[in-house]
Amino acid sequence: MNDIMGRNQATARELHAQCSRDSKSLGKITRAHVPPFIKRYQQLRRCQVELQQRIINKYVTRDQILAAGSKLGILKDDCLYFEGEDEVNVVMDLCIYEDWEGNGNAIQRYHEDPGPASDIETKLLDGMINARSSLFEVEFIDGIQINLRNILHDRHVHEPALDSFLEINFSKSCKIGMLVYTRLIPFAEFGVTSGIIFPFTVSMKSTLLDAYYQRFSSGMTNPLDEYALFFKLYRDQGIAVVSRYV
DSSP: OOHHHHOOSSSSSHHHHHHHHHEEEHHHHHHHBHHHHHHHHHHHHHHHHHHHHHHHHHHEEEEEEEHHHHTTOOOEEEOOOSSHHHHHHHHHEEEEEEEOSSSSSSHHHHHHHTTTTSHHHHHHHHHHHHEEEEEEEEEEETTTTEEESSSSOOGGSTTTTTEEEOOOOHHHHOOOOOEEEEEEOOOSSSSSEEEEEEOGGGHHHHHHHHHHHHHTTTTTOOOHHHHHHHHHHHHHSSOOOOOOOO
């Protein structure tokens, strides 16, 4: 299971302008010329995948995996039933980013022990600790930068990089108005996802919001239950898409 997981607004105006220039030229990239901005993004992605694997190996237990499967509705008789390989990543994402025992999530515990081994790991861990998941509406697409409007948790919109993210593969199929449930990780330069994206068509907006407000009618939300709700909606009515780190 761990092996499968292993395969898997800009804050400054000047950087946003650079992002636009570099990302628009992505289709012209050759091995001899990859814009520095894209190189930084790709390096961060590679390190993110490796770091998440180490966090899983150290802190994710069998009981947590089964609990995550139960929460997502894919556990039966102590076995997880997946509809596709990418759903393994969904389970692992839930295991490491959410606090299952009330003493911090796996990322926070890894930050303390053993702690970051390099500057890029420090950057990654700090960003991953501040990751937030929500339902977003795609407002416009600028090369590989996807700009969003948070339609569930407006309080997060002001936070660094939480209203846009970079994604080479998904940006090729993403459309304006599409609804996306994802977990965004903020960095000083740009935002990225944790690797999990649940996309829905524009016509699903009312259905998704109705399901959300019916589930959390009291106004009290729970990150685990929210994630599970949108995973189940995605399984039934989402757009099939494979978004892998690039």
